[in-house]
Amino acid sequence: xxFPFYFARSGALRxxxxxxxxxxxxxxxxxxxxxxxxxxSCRAALILIFALHVCFFQALWGNRTLLESAQDxxxxxxxxxxxxxxxxxxxxxxxxxxxxxWLSEPWMKLIAHQYLREGVFPLWNPYQGYGQPLAANMQxxxxxxxxxxxxxxxxxxxxxxxxxxRLFIAGFGTYLYLRLFLSFYPALAGGITSLLGSYYxxxxxxxxxxxxxxxxxxxxxxxxxxxxxxxxxxxWFAITILLVFLxxxxxxxxxxxxxxxxxxxxxxxxxxxxxxxxxxxxxxLVGATTAGVCLAAFFLLPFLDFVRRSxxxxxxxxxxxRFGMIHDERTISVFTYLLxxxxxxxxxRVVTHSDTALKGYVGLIAFxxxxxxxxxxxxxxxxxxxxxxxxxxxxxASILVLVLKRYGLLVNFLGALPLLQMMNFPKxxxxxxxxSASLLCGIGLERLIQNDTxxxxxxxxxxxxxxxxxxxxxxxxxxxxxxxxxxxxxxxIVWMAIAVPVCLLAILAAGFAVWERRTTxxxxxxxxxx
Numbered sequence: 271x272x273f274p275f276y277f278a279r280s281g282a283l284r285x286x287x288x289x290x291x292x293x294x295x296x297x298x299x300x301x302x303x304x305x306x307x308x309x310x311s312c313r314a315a316l317i318l319i320f321a322l323h324v325c326f327f328q329a330l331w332g333n334r335t336l337l338e339s340a341q342d343x344x345x346x347x348x349x350x351x352x353x354x355x356x357x358x359x360x361x362x363x364x365x366x367x368x369x370x371x372w373l374s375e376p377w378m379k380l381i382a383h384q385y386l387r388e389g390v391f392p393l394w395n396p397y398q399g400y401g402q403p404l405a406a407n408m409q410x411x412x413x414x415x416x417x418x419x420x421x422x423x424x425x426x427x428x429x430x431x432x433x434x435x436r437l438f439i440a441g442f443g444t445y446l447y448l449r450l451f452l453s454f455y456p457a458l459a460g461g462i463t464s465l466l467g468s469y470y471x472x473x474x475x476x477x478x479x480x481x482x483x484x485x486x487x488x489x490x491x492x493x494x495x496x497x498x499x500x501x502x503x504x505x506w507f508a509i510t511i512l513l514v515f516l517x518x519x520x521x522x523x524x525x526x527x528x529x530x531x532x533x534x535x536x537x538x539x540x541x542x543x544x545x546x547x548x549x550x551x552x553x554x555l556v557g558a559t560t561a562g563v564c565l566a567a568f569f570l571l572p573f574l575d576f577v578r579r580s581x582x583x584x585x586x587x588x589x590x591x592r593f594g595m596i597h598d599e600r601t602i603s604v605f606t607y608l609l610x611x612x613x614x615x616x617x618x619r620v621v622t623h624s625d626t627a628l629k630g631y632v633g634l635i636a637f638x639x640x641x642x643x644x645x646x647x648x649x650x651x652x653x654x655x656x657x658x659x660x661x662x663x664x665x666x667a668s669i670l671v672l673v674l675k676r677y678g679l680l681v682n683f684l685g686a687l688p689l690l691q692m693m694n695f696p697k698x699x700x701x702x703x704x705x706s707a708s709l710l711c712g713i714g715l716e717r718l719i720q721n722d723t724x725x726x727x728x729x730x731x732x733x734x735x736x737x738x739x740x741x742x743x744x745x746x747x748x749x750x751x752x753x754x755x756x757x758x759x760x761x762x763i764v765w766m767a768i769a770v771p772v773c774l775l776a777i778l779a780a781g782f783a784v785w786e787r788r789t790t791x792x793x794x795x796x797x798x799x800x
Contacts, residue, residue: 310449310454311445311446311449314442314445314449314457314461315442317462318441318442318445318458318461318462318465321441321462321465321466322437322438325466326430326434329430329434330427330430330431330434335426335427335430336429336430336474336475337370337371337375337426338364338368338369338370338371338375338475339370339371339375339376342362342363342364342371343367343368343370343371343372344371345372361614361615361616361617362615362617363474364472364473364474364475364476365472365473365616365628365629366473366476367475369475369476369477370475370476370477373409373477374475374477375429377404377409377410377477378417378420378421378424379424380395380397380404381404381410381412381417381421382420382421382424385412386421386422391412392404392405392410392412393405393406395410403572403576405569406572406573406575406576407518407576408515408518408519408520408569408573409477409478409518409519410518411477411516411517411518413516413569414480414513414516414517415513415516416432416435416436416480417432417480420432433474433475436479436483437466437470437474437483438465439483439484439487440464440465440467440470440483440485440705441461441462441465441466442461443464443483443484443485443486443487443489443490444457444460444461444464444465444486444705444708444709444712445457445458445460445461446486446487446490447486447487447490447709448460448461448709448713450493450497451654451657451658451661451716452712452713452716453716453719453720455715456712456713456716456719457712459711459712459715460708460711460712460713461712463711463712464486464704464705464708464709467704467705467707467708468610468630468631468632468700468704469482469630469701469703469704470482470483470704472616472628472629472630472700473700477518477519478517478518478519478698480518480519481517481518481519481522481523481526482519482526482698482701482705484510484513484514484526485526485529485530485701485702485705486709487510487513488514488526488530489530489533491503491506491507492507492530492533492534492537493537494506494507495507495534495551495554495555495558496537496538496541496544496551499554503558504557504558505558505561507558507559507562508558508559508561508562508565509562509565510562511558511559511561511562511563511565511566512565512566514526514527515562515566515570516569520573521584521692521693521698522698522701524690524693525698525699525702526701529668529702532664532668533661536660536661537657538551540656540657540660541656541660542656584692585692586692592685592686592691593685593692593693593694594684594685594686594687594691594692594693594694594695595678595682595685595686595691596685596694596695596696597675597676597677597678597682597695597696598629598676598696600677600679601627602746602749603627603628604673605742605745605746606627606628606629606630606631607630607631607632607673608631608633608634608637608739608742608771609634609739609742609767609768609771610631610633611628611763611764611766611767612742612746612750612764612767613627613628613746613749613753613764614627614628614753614760614763615628615763616628629676629696629697629700630700630703630704632703632707634735634739634772634774634775635771635778636707636708636710636711637735637738638714638731638732638735638775638778639710639711639713639714639715639718640666640707640711640714641714641730641734642714642715642717642718642727642728642731643658643662643666643710643713643714643717644662644663644666645723645727645731646714646722646723646727647659647662647663658713661709661713662710662713665706665707665709665710666706668702668706669706669710671684672699672702672703673703675696675699676695676696676699728782732775732779735775736775739771739772750764
């Protein structure tokens with residue numbers, strides 16, 4: 271029940287490799303499976319499913335669960351509902367176990383009971399206070415497709431499948447979007463990076479992920495809306511909007527809409543062919559958006575009425591403070607974007623007393639690939655470069671703005687704008703950072719494996735990454751030494767947080783050196799290595 275690699279201690283990795291290798295060997299003997307494997311999208315989906323099995327095998331098929339109410343938070347009994355011996359954990363696996371254990375999991379059981387036993391729509395929760403609206407709170411997401419599939423057979427295992435299926439949606443959506451611009455391996459790498467993205471892992475059991483995993487799908491439908499002027503694309507875009515509303519998190523949905531519509535504006539402004547027909551695109555966008563909102567009206571209107579009548583901490587008039595202006599302490603916690611466990615695991619308060627330092631991460635290798643994408647974006651050699659450069663700048667700007675907003679720097683005024691003043695930026699902004707970083711990783715890898723960068727550009731990116739690591743360690747030396755001196759599991763985590771990414775960076779540098787000596791062509795083995 272720890273982070274994604276918890277299975278390794280129990281020998282699950284051997285089970286995964288043996289079962290999958292045996293199954294794949296038998297499957298590929300049949301012509302049907304071989305034909306399926308030759309289809310790029312099917313092949314990508316299978317690889318993404320394999321990646322999920324590597325990380326979550328025991329939750330998918332074994333005797334472990336991601337249920338928060340099992341042990342992480344009190345439920346019916348003080349130590350959770352788990353009937354066996356309590357497992358002493360060194361740290362929590364997510365940032366907010368209470369939201370899953372006290373809200374999502376009981377709601378699922380209630381929704382299943384109302385649908386299947388009472389035969390009514392889950393509009394009302396009679397068990398909370400004197401009764402409260404259920405569907406109107408949106409977070410219960412009773413009409414979300416994955417929720418409807420889950421309640422047909424609700425068990426701890428199927429709930430784990432539900433959580434992990436959301437990760438697959440994010441990863442496969444990222445792959446499909448990147449495949450519009452990139453070759454297979456970089457698009458797949460972006461999908462895997464998104465699949466196991468920091469935000470999705472740290473908040474895996476929370477209900478708002480049902481909205482945020484749709485971000486790559488929303489970008490994909492937006493891109494198709496620009497590229498293919500058919501009614502089918504209008505319908506797809508409208509259905510995506512419907513799914514965002516059914517996912518049931520207003521803050522996540524608001525940020526998602528802002529992100530995607532800004533993306534559309536950048537694409538129209540930066541692409542000459544699209545810009546020439548901007549009036550037509552604008553009409554189609556307005557029509558598709560209107561259709562999507564109308565489809566979701568049955569769910570959206572009760573929510574708006576509920577907000578008007580409810581007491582909530584997000585309303586500045588009730589709370590006396592603009593929620594959107596709240597920001598994290600300005601500390602060295604920003605370094606966790608590069609070295610995630612440098613100050614301990616989730617919910618550790620080593621460098622700040624008010625909140626956890628770790629709210630999201632990018633990682634060193636991803637940071638290097640982002641630098642490659644940005645350095646290469648200075649040059650334009652083809653029409654394809656125009657598109658890649660524009661979206662590279664857009665995704666980078668999105669990351670920078672939301673990191674600055676988290677710490678209340680330069681752009682904190684955004685939190686005073688209408689609607690945005692009700693949003694928790696330090697938390698929900700992590701979804702955009704996570705997805706943007708994954709997309710930039712794919713673009714950076716494409717530049718590398720297509721020999722689209724010069725030797726000088728590659729080594730500059732590597733040198734800057736190494737320099738940033740030295741800077742981070744120098745600035746956080748006092749805290750790191752104090753953690754190590756304390757001994758115990760925290761010291762081991764800190765050593766791992768430093769050693770693993772630095773070793774990977776060194777291996778990457780060695781790989782570059784060998785690759786550049788042997789060939790100047792694109793090398794498939796090097797693609798896989800990176």
